[in-house]
Amino acid sequence: MRVSDDRYARDRLRFDIALRFIRHEARTHTIRQWTGLTDDRIRKLYRSYLNESGATHVHRHRGKSPHQAAHFMRTVRMRQESAVLASLCRMLDVLPHAAGGECLRGPAGIRRAHLLCQAYEVYCSLVSAPLISFEHAVFLITTLTRAEELALDGCRQCGALVIVDRLSLRQPRCVTCHASADSGMARIGH
Ligand SMILES: [Zn+2]
Structure with a gap:
């Protein structure tokens, strides 16, 4: 009895998280990776979400997943927003404290998926017109966890x-x- 209760609670949590991913317009592949649900169950969930919410359309991304780490460094605003999102993920333990944490390279884990949703939702509430889509947030977290191209560090001046x-x-x-620093340099130059 106890075992099936636990199992029911776990399944329930998986579905709840998958629904949050759907609302954030995540790809099926991403939902599968982070919740462990099969494509078939995700499709059914997606259909019932459309029926129950009365939403006629949730934008679904097709084609390639985000894959360029340089995306997050492109503009000042993007760098700022990426730092805000990454800081939230670090605070909520979505990102490991040591770079390249082995345990986080494997299956994402449902608790981590839940925390990722929380971090992304807080980011959206803090930033007006957020630039980073949920799929890009997932890509940022994956890139920072691998710590091969991008990493988190402290600002040398303010930390x-x-x-x-x-x-x-x-x-x-x-x-x-x-x-x-730039405006200081400009003053010295004049
Ligand atoms: Zn600083």
């Missing part, structure tokens, strides 16, 4: 968490400290 390009030799600095 704020920043995302750094692992191949760059520059000292990590947050957007604010970077801007104030």
